[in-house]
Amino acid sequence: MNVPKNALSLVKQMYKQVLPKVHEELNKWRKLADAIPNPELRKQALASIHLKTFHCEGGAIFSLLALENRDEAIRFIVAFQTISDYLDNLCDRSTSLDANDFRMLHEAIFHALNPENKPVNYYKYRKEQDDGGYLRQLVETCQSVIRNLPNRSKIKTFIHELASYYCDLQVHKHVKKEERVPRLIHWFQQHEEKLPNMSWFEFCACAGSTIGIFCLVSYAMQKSCREELFSQVMKSYFPWVQGLHILLDYFIDQQEDREEGDLNFCFYYDNDDELKKRLIFFIHQAKKSVQQLPDAAFHHMVQAGMLGIYLTDKKVSEQKKVSDISKHLLKHGGRWATFFYYNSLFYRKIKKLTAIF
Numbered sequence: 001m002n003v004p005k006n007a008l009s010l011v012k013q014m015y016k017q018v019l020p021k022v023h024e025e026l027n028k029w030r031k032l033a034d035a036i037p038n039p040e041l042r043k044q045a046l047a048s049i050h051l052k053t054f055h056c057e058g059g060a061i062f063s064l065l066a067l068e069n070r071d072e073a074i075r076f077i078v079a080f081q082t083i084s085d086y087l088d089n090l091c092d093r094s095t096s097l098d099a100n101d102f103r104m105l106h107e108a109i110f111h112a113l114n115p116e117n118k119p120v121n122y123y124k125y126r127k128e129q130d131d132g133g134y135l136r137q138l139v140e141t142c143q144s145v146i147r148n149l150p151n152r153s154k155i156k157t158f159i160h161e162l163a164s165y166y167c168d169l170q171v172h173k174h175v176k177k178e179e180r181v182p183r184l185i186h187w188f189q190q191h192e193e194k195l196p197n198m199s200w201f202e203f204c205a206c207a208g209s210t211i212g213i214f215c216l217v218s219y220a221m222q223k224s225c226r227e228e229l230f231s232q233v234m235k236s237y238f239p240w241v242q243g244l245h246i247l248l249d250y251f252i253d254q255q256e257d258r259e260e261g262d263l264n265f266c267f268y269y270d271n272d273d274e275l276k277k278r279l280i281f282f283i284h285q286a287k288k289s290v291q292q293l294p295d296a297a298f299h300h301m302v303q304a305g306m307l308g309i310y311l312t313d314k315k316v317s318e319q320k321k322v323s324d325i326s327k328h329l330l331k332h333g334g335r336w337a338t339f340f341y342y343n344s345l346f347y348r349k350i351k352k353l354t355a356i357f
Contacts, residue, residue, distance in 0.1 A: 003064055007304075007339050013064060021071055022060045025078040026053060032137065039125075044093065045134060048085035056081045058309055061302060062214040065295065065312075066221035073218045075146040081107055083138045084166075084210055090126075092173040092262070098230045099175050101125035106167040108135055112142035113159050113213075151220035154227050158234045159216055165207035165238075173204070173263055173286045180263055195239065200241060201265040202278070205250065209242035232293055240285040241303065247282060249311040251275075255319050276325045280332045283307075300336065307333040307338025312348060 004010040026049060033045035056078045063073035087105050096102075104124050110119040119136040123129050146152060172183040188200035195203060201333055219225055250257070250266045257264040271273040283303070290299035310316075311326045330337055 003067070003295045003298050005295075006300055007336055008021060010061075010064070010301050010305075011343055014061060016069060017070065018060050018063060018074065019057060022056050022078055023073045023074060026056060026082075026343050029082050029138070030133050032132075036132050036134050036151075038128045040089075040095065040128045041131045043135070044089040045086050045131070046347075048089045049082065052081075052085040054309065055085055059211060059214050061305065062211065062218040064298070065215065065218035069220070069221035069350070072145055072148075073214075073221055076142055076217055078215050079138050079141040079145075080109075081114055081210060083112055083135065083142070086135070086138075088170065090128075091170055091320055096126050097130065097174070097176050098125055099171050102171045102174050103167070105168055109137050109163050109167050110160070112139045113163055114145040115143040118207060118248075119145075146217070149217065149220045151225055151230070154230050155216045155220045159213050160231055161234075162212045162216075162238060162242075166210065169207040178264075186237045198239070198243075199268070202247070202269040203239070204280075205246040205299070206239035206243035206251075208246040210244050211245055212237035213263070215266070229294065236289040236293055236299070240282060240289045241299075244279075244282040244286045244303065245306055248306060250278065251325075252310055252313050252315045252319075252322060254322060272321050272325065276328055279325070279329055283314035283329065283332050303342075304333055305340045305344075307337040308342075308344040312344040335341065 014195050023333055030046070031043065033049060034043035057308055059077045059081050060074050063070045063077060066073035087108065090105060091102050101124075105122050105126075107120065108122045111119060116248050119139050121129075122135055123131070131203055149155070169184075171181055172187055175183065184204055185200045188203045190204065198206075212234065215237055219229060219233060235309060241269060247265065250264050254264055254266055256262075257267075269278065287300060290296055290303070293299050307329060311330055316322050316326050330341055
């Protein structure tokens with residue numbers, strides 16, 4: 001099995017080999033979520049799977065880098081992304097605004113990446129407690145995969161750094177509204193010296209993605225990988241590829257976040273023209289950053305796929321300014337972005353029809 005080098009091969013492998021396994025894994029977690037004793041925890045666990053299935057579907061593309069270990073990579077990616085989405089729901093639609101609560105919940109992220117850590121009571125600082133072992137089982141599933149990685153020691157530092165960025169962001173952006181921006185700016189200032197020229201809210205976007213971890217873990221399943229590859233992946237995916245990923249996520253959610261009063265990093269650009277220019281800049285920087293990776297064609301397709309998935313979301317057509325900017329983004333994404341755009345439209349229609357019948 002080889003890493004796909006053209007769009008048709010990638011799509012074929014995704015439809016035939018990856019997505020069925022993703023849905024198989026998600027169905028397993030959905031059944032466990034449905035059995036959670038506490039009603040609030042059960043509600044948020046089920047909502048995170050129902051509303052964010054596409055996170056697991058998209059993230060699982062990296063499993064193709066694991067070659068013959070693809071199914072193990074999918075098992076990890078689905079479990080880890082499910083932890084991420086579940087905890088995001090617990091913080092975002094929370095009965096708590098306590099930073100200690102959010103920090104404790106996200107210990108699950110670190111434990112998932114470190115098999116030596118024993119699961120603890122991640123709900124220590126909140127009133128909802130009994131999840132029937134749901135979060136613990138997600139953590140232990142991730143640990144079981146990480147424990148057996150041939151190149152585990154080579155990625156340990158990198159995945160811990162990415163997890164640290166991710167967890168810090170989740171804590172700072174979910175506290176009391178008046179505290180969020182000052183905390184995020186202060187956090188950015190602690191890292192600013194080692195970053196390329198970007199704003200505090202763009203750094204936050206770069207920190208909010210899990211795809212760098214998926215890429216590193218999947219590559220680490222290849223026994224013959226060179227050690228310098230992992231350093232290259234880290235430099236390529238953080239900040240530019242991860243930043244593009246999350247900025248697109250916030251870009252299409254603007255109307256929804258405005259109505260809900262949620263924090264959205266796209267709101268901090270001076271105007272729509274600046275937003276458009278910076279998104280285009282991130283597209284080009286992401287392209288450039290993966291050029292030296294051994295599977296450059298695959299990584300270019302991943303970025304094109306992100307554009308296709310996000311820009312075909314129904315939220316885009318419901319927001320005129322977002323729809324107008326999307327046309328420019330697709331143009332700068334290149335021919336592969338256009339291919340994945342139409343492929344994603346087709347996939348969404350098929351899913352809709354399947355749901356009806």
